[in-house]
Amino acid sequence: MWKWLHxxxxxxxxxxxxxKLLPWFVGLTTTTSIIGLVWGLLFAPPDYQQGDSFRIIYIxxxxxxxxxxxxxxxxxxxFIALVWQIRLAAMSVAATAPVGAVFTFIALVTGAAWxxxxxxxxxxxxxxxxxxxxxxxIYMGIIGLYNAFSDKVLAGRAASIxxxxxxxxxxxxHYSVVWWSTLHQGATIIKFGKPLIAPEMLWPLLIMIVxxxxxxxxxxxxxxxxxxxxxxxxxxxxxxxxxGGDK
Amino acid sequence: xxxxxxxxxxxxxxxxxxxxILLGLILFALKQNIDLFYxxxxxxxxxxxxxxxxxxxxRLRIGGLVMPGSVKHDPNSLKVSxxxxxxxxxxxxxxFDGILPDLFREGQGIVAQGVLKSLTEIDAFQxxxxxxxxxxxxxxxxxxxxxxxxxxxxxxxxxNDS
Numbered sequence: 381m382w383k384w385l386h387x388x389x390x391x392x393x394x395x396x397x398x399x400k401l402l403p404w405f406v407g408l409t410t411t412t413s414i415i416g417l418v419w420g421l422l423f424a425p426p427d428y429q430q431g432d433s434f435r436i437i438y439i440x441x442x443x444x445x446x447x448x449x450x451x452x453x454x455x456x457x458x459f460i461a462l463v464w465q466i467r468l469a470a471m472s473v474a475a476t477a478p479v480g481a482v483f484t485f486i487a488l489v490t491g492a493a494w495x496x497x498x499x500x501x502x503x504x505x506x507x508x509x510x511x512x513x514x515x516x517x518i519y520m521g522i523i524g525l526y527n528a529f530s531d532k533v534l535a536g537r538a539a540s541i542x543x544x545x546x547x548x549x550x551x552x553x554h555y556s557v558v559w560w561s562t563l564h565q566g567a568t569i570i571k572f573g574k575p576l577i578a579p580e581m582l583w584p585l586l587i588m589i590v591x592x593x594x595x596x597x598x599x600x601x602x603x604x605x606x607x608x609x610x611x612x613x614x615x616x617x618x619x620x621x622x623x624g625g626d627k
Numbered sequence: 628x629x630x631x632x633x634x635x636x637x638x639x640x641x642x643x644x645x646x647x648i649l650l651g652l653i654l655f656a657l658k659q660n661i662d663l664f665y666x667x668x669x670x671x672x673x674x675x676x677x678x679x680x681x682x683x684x685x686r687l688r689i690g691g692l693v694m695p696g697s698v699k700h701d702p703n704s705l706k707v708s709x710x711x712x713x714x715x716x717x718x719x720x721x722x723f724d725g726i727l728p729d730l731f732r733e734g735q736g737i738v739a740q741g742v743l744k745s746l747t748e749i750d751a752f753q754x755x756x757x758x759x760x761x762x763x764x765x766x767x768x769x770x771x772x773x774x775x776x777x778x779x780x781x782x783x784x785x786x787n788d789s
Contacts, residue, residue, distance in 0.1 A: 425764030429730060434762060463636045499755045500728030506663045544643055548650050559654075561662045561690060563738055568760040577762040 389466050392617050395608045398601045405598035412591035420584035427581075436494045438585060441569075442592035444487035447515065448550055450480030450596055454522075455547045458540035470536025471611060473543055474526045475603035479596060481519035488512060499563055507556035508564035511549060518546035532611060664690035664738050668715025671747065681743050688740045689719060689749055690757065695733040711737070723751040730756035 387393045420438035427434035454476045461469035491509070492502045503509065522539050529535035557566045568576045575582055612618050628636070654661070665674070665687055673680040681687050691711035698709040705724055712718045721739050731737060731754065741751030 425766075427762050428765045428768035429758060437762070459639060462639050463632055465635075498728065498730055498758055500731075501753070501755050504663070504755065507661050541642070544639060545646055547643065548647050552650075552654070560658070561664055561666075563663055563755055563757055565758055565760040568762065576760045578764055578767055580764070581762050 389468060391468060391608050391612050391615070394468055395605055398605050402598060402601045402605075405594045405601065408594040409591055409598055412587050412594060416584050416587035416591050420581075420588060424581050424584050425578070430498060433494065433497050436490055438588045440487060440490040440494060441585060442589045443483050443490065444512070445589060446592045446596045447480055447483040447487050447512075448553065449593065450476050450483060450600070451515065451519075451543075451547070451550060453600070454480065454543050455550075458543035461536060461540045462544070467533070467536070467611075468608070470533075470540055471607045472600075472604055473522070473539055474536065475607045476600050477519055477522045477526070477539070479599045479603065481516060481523065483592070483596065484512065484516040484519060488516065504563045506562040506564055507560040508553065508562050511553045511556050515546075515549055515553060518542070518549060522546070664688035666713040666715065666717065667691045667711050667719040668713055668717030670719055670743070671717040672715070683743050683745060685743050686741070687743060687749075688738055689721070690736065690738040691717075691719070693731070693733050693735050693737060694718065698733060711739070718747065720748045721751050721754070722748070723754050725752070725754070727754055728756040730758055 388397060416438065421435055424435070426432050454473045457469045457472040457476070460466055461473060488509075491512075495504070496502050522542050525542055526535045526539040529538065554567075554570075556562060557564055569582070569585070577585070609618055609621075665681060667689065670681055670687075670689060672678075689711060691713045694710040694712050698707065700707050705726065706722070707724075707727065708720060708722045710718050710720050721741070722744075723739065723741075736757040736759070738755045738757055739749060739751040740753040740755075741749045744750050
C-alpha cells in the first residue's frame with residue numbers, strides 16, 4: 381500500500397520532488413497573499429466594535445494557525461523518524477522548526493499589538509497567551525537541541541523526541557479558551573456550527589489562511605532542500621549537481 | 628511491521644500518552660489558579676466547584692459585564708466607578724483611577740485587576756476590555772440590535788457617556 385512512497389526515502393528523489401513542488405507553492409503564496417491582503421485591508425467592512433483595528437486579524441489568525449500546523453507537520457515527521465528511522469523525516473523536522481518558530485513569533489507580536497488598543501494591555505498572563513509563548517519556547521528548544529549535536533543522526537533523534545513531548549501543548553493552546561476563563565476570546569472559525577464572523581470578512585481571512593499555509597510549505601521546502609544538500613554533501617549526486625549545474 | 632519497529636512504536640506512543648496523562652492531572656489540579664478571573668457571583672458566593680471565597684484585601688481579577696447606567700465619572704479627575712454583573716446575579720462595584728480601554732462601554736465584558744475592599748467592592752488598578760469572538764460590519768450589528776429591540780421590551784434607561 382505504501383510502496384509508492386519508498387523511492388522518496390532516498391534523498392535525491394525527495395530533493396527533486398520538493399524542487400518541483402516549490403514554484404507552485406511560491407506562486408500560490410504570491411497570488412493568495414496579494415488578493416487576501418488587498419481584500420482584507422482595503423475592502424472588507426470595519427468591525428462594529430473594533431473598527432479598523434480588527435484588520436490585524438488577517439495576519440494574526442493565519443500566523444497563529446500555521447504556527448500550530450507547522451508543529452503538527454513536525455510531530456508527524458518526528459513520529460516517522462523515530463518509528464521507521466527514516467533520515468529524511470528527521471531532516472524535515474529540523475527544516476520546519478525555525479519556520480514554525482517565526483510564525484509563532486509573528487502571532488505573539490501581532491497579538492500584542494492588537495491587545496494594547498482593544499484590551500488595554502500588551503500582555504496578560506492568561507492561558508491562551510501563555511501556552512502560545514510556551515510553543516515558541518518549545519520551538520527554540522527543538523532548534524537548539526538539533527544544533528547542539530555534531531552527530532546529526534543523534535541530533536535528529538533527540539529533536540524528534542522533544543517534538544513529540546511538546547505535541548501535548550497543541551490541544552492546550554486550542555482549548556485554553558474553553559477550559560479556563562481567559563481574556564482572549566473564544567474560537568471564531570474552528571468550532572462546531574457557523575463561524576461567528578460575517579461572510580464578507582470571512583472570505584479574505586480564509587484566503588489569507590491559504591496564503592500563510594502555502595508560505596509555510598514554500599519556506600519549509602526551501603529549508604528541506606538545503607538540509608538535504610548539507611547532509612548529503614559528500615554524495616556523488618550532490619557533487620554532480622554543484623559542479624554540473626543541472627537539476 | 629517488524630518487531631523492532633513495533634517496539635519503537637509502542638515506546639513512542641506510551642511516551643506521548645504518559646506525558647498527556649501527567650500534564651492533564653497537573654492542569655486539573657491547578658485548574659483554580661489558571662482561571663484568569665473571578666466572576667461577581669463567585670466573589671459573593673465562592674467558586675462554583677470549591678466554594679473558595681476571596682478574602683478582603685486579596686489581590687484578584689474580576690470579570691463581568693458593565694451594568695448599563697452604573698458608570699459614574701468624577702468630573703474633576705479620571706476616577707470612575709461602575710458595577711459588574713454576571714448571569715449568576717452577583718453585582719460588584721469597581722473603583723478605578725486611570726484611562727479606560729477603547730472597548731470599555733456599558734454592557735461590555737471587562738476584566739479588572741485590583742484589591743478586594745469589601746465583600747462587594749474592588750479598588751482596581753487595571754481595567755481590561757474583553758471582546759467576544761463575533762466580527763461583523765456596523766450595519767449588520769444595527770440590524771441585529773433592531774431585531775432584538777423589537778422582540779424585547781425597551782425599558783432600559785440607556786445612558787451614553789464619553
